[in-house]
Structure formats: structure tokens, C-alpha cells
Amino acid sequence: MIALNVSQLVFTPSNFDQDYYPGRRKRGKDYREDMLELPFFYPGQICYGKVISIHLHQGAFVDIGGTHDGWVPIKGNDWYWIRHHIKPGMNVYVEILAKRDPYRFRFPLEMRLVYPNIDHLIFNRFDFPPIFHRKEDTNEEQLWREGGRLPIPRKKPSTDMETEPLVSDHPFVETLWEWHNAEQMILDHEDENPDKFKDVTYESTVDTSSFDEENRIQYTEGRVKETVLKKKVVNVNIKELDMKAARAEREEIKRLKAEAQERGEEYKIGKMRRNIEMDEYDLLQWRRSYEEREALLRDICW
Known part of the structure; x- marks a missing residue:
């Protein structure tokens, strides 16, 4: 058995x-x-x-x-x-x-x-x-x-999201500002040396093969009178700049300034091309921050 x-x-x-x-x-x-x-x-x-x-x-x-x-x-x-x-x-x-x-x-x-x-x-x-x-x-x-369940109720955050300021600085804005400064510095250098850049452009005289992307930002110190201040040196690749559009914008500003002087008026430069681009990116970041805040307020249950 x-x-x-x-x-x-x-x-x-x-x-x-x-x-x-x-x-x-x-x-x-x-x-x-x-x-x-x-x-x-x-x-x-x-x-x-x-x-x-x-x-x-x-x-x-x-x-x-x-x-x-x-x-x-x-x-x-x-x-x-x-x-x-x-x-x-x-x-x-x-x-x-x-x-x-x-x-x-x-x-x-x-x-x-x-x-x-x-x-x-x-x-x-x-x-x-x-x-x-x-x-x-x-x-x-x-x-x-x-599993198709309802979201778990979350605790009310310690900070009031409705009063928190919205983020409006896009990460790409800093890069646009660096490009804008580089373009204006190149144009100023060409205006100061008209004989040197009469038949050539600045970008044709620069060797882009030696550009180091990893070490493009250097932190050093600079002296202003007797005060030592920290200085940030940013190297920008000339290929990333739109010098053709920058020169056209500079020529348009010169033309408008000359017309204003003929009329006996003072010409004030408005928003430039790069400033408009930065405002567009800031608006995009602001809308994204606004939507994220609204979604967070909608999902919080207390």
C-alpha cells in the first residue's frame, strides 16, 4: 500500500x-x-x-x-x-x-x-x-x-506651486548669447580694420581644424586696477556662426542710422536677430514650464 x-x-x-x-x-x-x-x-x-x-x-x-x-x-x-x-x-x-x-x-x-x-x-x-x-x-x-488603477493621492507640496515663478531661461539661450557676442566682435574687428578685410572675410583667415570642442571654455583670472576677478574665456567655432546674416543686419543698421542722421534724428537700435531668437526660446521654455506646473497641480490630490 x-x-x-x-x-x-x-x-x-x-x-x-x-x-x-x-x-x-x-x-x-x-x-x-x-x-x-x-x-x-x-x-x-x-x-x-x-x-x-x-x-x-x-x-x-x-x-x-x-x-x-x-x-x-x-x-x-x-x-x-x-x-x-x-x-x-x-x-x-x-x-x-x-x-x-x-x-x-x-x-x-x-x-x-x-x-x-x-x-x-x-x-x-x-x-x-x-x-x-x-x-x-x-x-x-x-x-x-x-493595472489601470487610479493615481495614488500625493501630499500637498511644501511650496505653493501657484506662486512659484515660471522658468523662462532656455538652456540654448546662453549658447545663442555667446554666438551673438562673437558675431558682433568679429564685425567690430572688421570695421576697425577695413584695409585688412577689404577683399577677404574674417572667417576665411581662421583655421578651424585646430578648434578644441572639449576645452572651449577656460576659467582664468583678470585684474581690474588692484582687484583680481574671475574671468571666463569662451572659444566659439566660426562654423557655428551665421556671419552672412550678421553682416546683412549690420549693413541694414548702418543704412537706417544714416537715414536718421539725414533727418536730424537719433537712431536707436532695437532688438537684433539673435535677441529675437533668444526671446522665442524663452517663450518656448515658459510655455513648457507653465504646462508642467498645470499638470502637477491637476495631478495632486489632497
């Missing part, structure tokens, strides 16, 4: 699938080549199937000819009202309500019964579909988001 029980214990577990649960993807002897995969099903589709099992705390499971059985959520006392209308082995018509990720949700296909029409007798709905919990799920907010 003992030997018989030992052989039974050794043999029996190999005949049962220890990982089986209703709604899991069929495999082994339960799988057929004519079964449809999940991409062939979509919400709103009406399917004809067969009830294969019912569960008190989960619901009914319907075989619709796919690799995954459909899940009709029923639980609690609702079975009392529909116990005579749904039984294992009966043929039913169902409507697919949702199709979900099979690697996160236990039941990828959620359905409701169309015939027999007993959907109005089900009152205890599931708040959220059941999901798989894994050891690597350390981020609770990400788990809730992937």
Missing part, C-alpha cells in the same frame, strides 16, 4: 499543470492550430462560445475559439440571481468589453453576456481587473498605472 501511494505521488503531479488557472493561454493538449490569437479580437465584437467553468469569486469563463478564454466578471451574491441562467457547458453569446496585456492582467479578454441577457442582474462589479504581482514590481505608482 505504501509503495502504491509513493508511485502515485511521483506519477500524479506530472499529469497536472501546476500553473493552470482559468483564462490563461492554452498550451499542450489544450492548444489547437485553428485557435485565434488575441490580435483577432477587439472590443465590441460579438462572439459565440461555450461556458467552460464558473468561479464564485471570479466569474464565468467562456471558450470563444481563441487561445485565451473570455472572462465574464461575476462575484458575490450575484450568483443567486443568475444561478439558473448560466451553467457550465451551455452555449452563449458574449460581447468583448476590453482587451488587455496578457503579461500583466490575469484575464486578457473581459466580456459580458448578450444571450442569455443577464447583464442587468449583475450588481457587484469588479473595481479593477485582476493583475499579476511580480517581485520586480517595486514602483507602486507604475504598477497601479499599468
Whole structure:
């Protein structure tokens, strides 16, 4: 008798699938080549199937000819009202309500019964579909988001976001300012030496092959009278500058200044080309900061 029980214990577990649960993807002897995969099903589709099992705390499971059985959520006392209308082995018509990720949700296909029409007798709905919990799920907010849960309420921040100033300095503005200063310094140098740059331009006399991008910024010290101040030297690649547009802008300023002098007026230089570009980037950064603040205020619950 003992030997018989030992052989039974050794043999029996190999005949049962220890990982089986209703709604899991069929495999082994339960799988057929004519079964449809999940991409062939979509919400709103009406399917004809067969009830294969019912569960008190989960619901009914319907075989619709796919690799995954459909899940009709029923639980609690609702079975009392529909116990005579749904039984294992009966043929039913169902409507697919949702199709979900099979690697996160236990039941990828959620359905409701169309015939027999007993959907109005089900009152205890599931708040959220059941999901798989894994050891690597350390981020609770990400788990809730992937499972279709509502966001976790957050505490009110210590700083009042409505009164915080908006960020309006784009990271690229500093680079534009460096280019602007470099262009103006080159144009001033050409105006001071007209004979030297009569037939050539400044950029044609510069060797760009020796430019070191990694060491373009150098920090040194400079002396102003008897005070020693920190000085920042920025080397700009001449290829990054738009000298053609800068020269055209300088010529336009000279023309407007000459016309103002003929009229006996004083000409004031307005916003230059690079200043307009910097304002555009600042506006872009301001809008982004505004949207981030509005989203943060919208998501905070207290």
C-alpha cells in the first residue's frame, strides 16, 4: 500500500499543470492550430462560445475559439440571481468589453453576456481587473498605472506651486548669447580694420581644424586696477556662426542710422536677430514650464 501511494505521488503531479488557472493561454493538449490569437479580437465584437467553468469569486469563463478564454466578471451574491441562467457547458453569446496585456492582467479578454441577457442582474462589479504581482514590481505608482488603477493621492507640496515663478531661461539661450557676442566682435574687428578685410572675410583667415570642442571654455583670472576677478574665456567655432546674416543686419543698421542722421534724428537700435531668437526660446521654455506646473497641480490630490 505504501509503495502504491509513493508511485502515485511521483506519477500524479506530472499529469497536472501546476500553473493552470482559468483564462490563461492554452498550451499542450489544450492548444489547437485553428485557435485565434488575441490580435483577432477587439472590443465590441460579438462572439459565440461555450461556458467552460464558473468561479464564485471570479466569474464565468467562456471558450470563444481563441487561445485565451473570455472572462465574464461575476462575484458575490450575484450568483443567486443568475444561478439558473448560466451553467457550465451551455452555449452563449458574449460581447468583448476590453482587451488587455496578457503579461500583466490575469484575464486578457473581459466580456459580458448578450444571450442569455443577464447583464442587468449583475450588481457587484469588479473595481479593477485582476493583475499579476511580480517581485520586480517595486514602483507602486507604475504598477497601479499599468493595472489601470487610479493615481495614488500625493501630499500637498511644501511650496505653493501657484506662486512659484515660471522658468523662462532656455538652456540654448546662453549658447545663442555667446554666438551673438562673437558675431558682433568679429564685425567690430572688421570695421576697425577695413584695409585688412577689404577683399577677404574674417572667417576665411581662421583655421578651424585646430578648434578644441572639449576645452572651449577656460576659467582664468583678470585684474581690474588692484582687484583680481574671475574671468571666463569662451572659444566659439566660426562654423557655428551665421556671419552672412550678421553682416546683412549690420549693413541694414548702418543704412537706417544714416537715414536718421539725414533727418536730424537719433537712431536707436532695437532688438537684433539673435535677441529675437533668444526671446522665442524663452517663450518656448515658459510655455513648457507653465504646462508642467498645470499638470502637477491637476495631478495632486489632497
